[in-house]
Amino acid sequence: MxxxxxxxxSWVYDLDKPVGRSFGDVEYYLQRLAGCDGPVLExxxxxxxxxxxxxxxxxxxxxxDASEEMLFYCRQICGARHLPANLTxxxxxxxxYDKRFAAIIVPAGSFQLVTDVxxxxxxxxxxxxxxxxxxxxxxxxxxxxAFGGPAMSVRSWETDDGGLLTLTDQRVETDHVAxxxxxHLRYELWREGRLVDTELDLFRLRWWGVTEFGLALEAxxxxxxxxxxxxxxxxxxxxxxxxxxxxxxxxx
Ligand SMILES: C[S@@+](CC[C@H](N)C(=O)[O-])C[C@H]1O[C@@H](n2cnc3c(N)ncnc32)[C@H](O)[C@@H]1O
Numbered sequence: 001m002x003x004x005x006x007x008x009x010s011w012v013y014d015l016d017k018p019v020g021r022s023f024g025d026v027e028y029y030l031q032r033l034a035g036c037d038g039p040v041l042e043x044x045x046x047x048x049x050x051x052x053x054x055x056x057x058x059x060x061x062x063x064x065d066a067s068e069e070m071l072f073y074c075r076q077i078c079g080a081r082h083l084p085a086n087l088t089x090x091x092x093x094x095x096x097y098d099k100r101f102a103a104i105i106v107p108a109g110s111f112q113l114v115t116d117v118x119x120x121x122x123x124x125x126x127x128x129x130x131x132x133x134x135x136x137x138x139x140x141x142x143x144x145x146a147f148g149g150p151a152m153s154v155r156s157w158e159t160d161d162g163g164l165l166t167l168t169d170q171r172v173e174t175d176h177v178a179x180x181x182x183x184h185l186r187y188e189l190w191r192e193g194r195l196v197d198t199e200l201d202l203f204r205l206r207w208w209g210v211t212e213f214g215l216a217l218e219a220x221x222x223x224x225x226x227x228x229x230x231x232x233x234x235x236x237x238x239x240x241x242x243x244x245x246x247x248x249x250x251x252x
Contacts, residue, residue, distance in 0.1 A: 003066075003113045004239070008187035008199040010047070010069035012165055015157040019052045019077050025107045026053050029233040032138055032247065033059055038102025041130065043092060044110035046072035055083045062086030064095050092123045100132040106139040109243075115180045115206040124220045133252020137222065141244050143237070144207040147174070147181050164190040176198065180206045184215055210244060222248035 005013065029050060033040060036059060046062025047070055054061045055078070064087065065071050071087050090096070092114050104127050113201050114120045128139050131159035151171040156164055166188045173182040182204050189197040208216075214225050225248040229237035237244045 002115075002202050002204045004201050005046075005065075005189075006199050006201065007068035007069050007198060008165065008189060009185065009201055010067060010073060011159075012157060012167055012187060014047045014073045015159070015165065016155075017047070017049050019047065019049050021049060021173050023108075024231040025243075026050060028233075028245070029054065029105055029107060029138065030057055032136075032233065033103060033105070038101050038132060038135070039099065040103045040105060041097070041101045041106075043095060043127075044106065044108075044113070045074060045087065046070045046108070048077050050105070050107050052077055052083065053083065056081070064080070064088045064090035066091045066238065089125050093119055093126075095126065095130075097130055101130055101135060102132055103136045103138060104131060106137075109140055109142040109205075111139055112141060112205045112207065114209045115178070115204045117178075117206070120206065121216060121220070124216055124222075128220050128222065128250050131250040131252075133250065135250050135252075136247060137217070138245065138247045140203075141208055141213060141246070143241060143244055144179075144209065145239070147205070147241075158188075162191070163196075166190065179204070179208070180204055213246060217246060217248045221241075221250065223251050224249040 040059055040061040042051050042061055042063040045065050049061050051061050068089055071089060074087055075085050114123055153169045156166045158164055168186040169183055171181055171183045185201040185203045187199040188195055210227060214227060217225050226234060227237055228245045229235055229241035230243060
């Protein structure tokens with residue numbers, strides 16, 4: 001299975017990007033959702049890095065994620081902070097709610113984990129079908145340029161109990177037609193110089209052209225599409241931006 005976010009991957013994510021870490025996105029989503037008085041959905045909610053500050057700001061946010069291990073971290077911090085944890089294990093392609101949301105947010109490029117373009121279009125339609133009339137979809141994409149960086153990296157994190165977690169990230173395939181990369185993410189847990197656990201994630205990501213994604217939103221019936229670079233709302237993306245954010249309205 002691809003893009004699994006298993007035990008070690010989720011542990012690394014929570015050490016590297018805990019609640020409290022922002023890339024400018026926490027402030028941006030807080031700003032874009034200010035005054036939103038309906039329920040908000042965060043698909044691929046992960047460890048709650050975005051959800052928790054939104055809940056603390058008084059927004060009615062709920063989330064789903066494919067990884068039970070990621071949801072564990074999210075539930076744990078919501079419990080510790082006495083926040084409502086409306087969290088379920090669901091996936092992009094099959095998620096379902098019997099209510100409609102005022103906004104759906106997909107930060108951190110998570111939508112790019114859906115690598116089949118037909119499935120991705122169906123997911124956009126599923127987002128639309130879960131929005132109230134007038135509701136907004138706000139979604140981040142990593143720019144195409146981010147997919148051509150170094151093909152290999154090694155990083156490490158110390159754990160609270162004296163262990164060492166390492167992540168070796170090796171890009172092994174790039175399909176320029178499908179716009180998909182495949183990386184091998186090898187996670188290892190070391191204690192006292194011994195390897196005690198390891199995990200390999202076959203990690204696929206799809207990049208989108210800016211125009212391509214805007215057209216996909218319009219084809220699904222979204223209107224008022226605004227594309228912004230580096231979390232400056234309304235500032236058209238420029239070459240070299242780190243992140244591109246789409247905001248679009250479902251007229252109903
Ligand atoms: C980059 S993390 C984002 C977490 C969080 N939204 C944030 O901004 O920090 C991506 C998340 O997508 C989840 N995920 C991967 N494939 C998924 C799928 N098909 N459906 C739902 N969630 C998925 C992973 O488990 C992981 O928690």
